Amino acid sequence: MACKISPPSHSTHMKNPVFDKQGHRGCRGLMPENTLAAMLYAIDLGVTTLEMDVVITKDLAVILSHEPFFNHEITTKANGTVVSEGEEKDLNIFQMDYLETQRYDVGMKLHARFPQQQKIAATKPLLSNLIDAAENYTKAKRKPPIYYNIETKTTPATDGKYHPAPAEFVELIVSIIKKKKIQDRVIIQSFDIRTLQYLHQYYPAIQTALLVEGFTKKSLEEQLTQLGFVPNIYSPLYTLVTPELIAACHQKNIRIIPWTVNDGAAIQQLKLLGVDGVISDYPNLF
Secondary structure, eight states: OOOOOBOOOOOOOOOOOSSEEEETTTTTTTSOTTSHHHHHHHHHTTOSEEEEEEEEOTTOOEEEOSSSBOOTTTOBOTTSOBOOTTTGGGSBGGGSOHHHHTTSBSSSSOOTTOTTOOOOOOOOOBHHHHHHHHHHHHHHTTOOOOEEEEEEOOOGGGBTTTBOOHHHHHHHHHHHHHHHTOGGGEEEEESOHHHHHHHHHHOTTSEEEEEEOTTOOOOHHHHHHHHOBOOSEEEEBGGGOOHHHHHHHHHTTOEEOOBOOOOHHHHHHHHHHTOSEEEESOGGGO
8 A cells, every 4th residue: 555645845935936047066067066166156147046965074064065075086185186086985074073174175176077167276165154155145246045955965875884864964954054044945855765754754844855866767656655745846867857747746736856957958948848947067058
């Protein structure tokens, strides 16, 4: 027997953008990913939402990072040498205090897959500092309040090794969100349904987004049954999007925002099909 799926929560969040222009990791195609510079430049480019990833340090600081270690593609050590692919996973952020993470530069190494990316000295910032910077920047520039799409980087296989368990991970993020008073402008997204289930149970007013990989063979209905509730947003790899999927999401009052779309024509095609937003490494394409 299929489990009962609860309807989407009715939070008190501000009205969502008509078409949500999300800057992936800030604007990874143009600036070093998940850095303050990338986020502020994305605001200049007119994004409505800053998309980012967060991980946890040994002293339980929440910092921006796609991997829970220092990726060889982007990292330079304090002595000027680059991190190798063979050693990257040993540079475990969950085993480092926040101050230790600041010894690694993540903005100067040339990124082979993003040749347009500007190179600047940068470290992985605290989520709290990023929020302060973005809030101050939008006010100074007299821009509308920005939204935040925060991905929890967790998997069952690495609980306790690269990150805390989902409940603690979520609580650490939510404590910052509450302190900064931006609950009505936050989305928490994840491939790991455990973090979304915890949020839905304890913080139903915060919007959730289910991330979906390209290799999934499960239908929308099967995924929602597994999740156990209807999320605010369904966020599949963009090649999975069809008119039928869009219609099915909208029928359930779910917004559909695919990732990661780095072609201007593809963005326009998806917009014409009726998606509710797009996540892109190149916000200048919007």
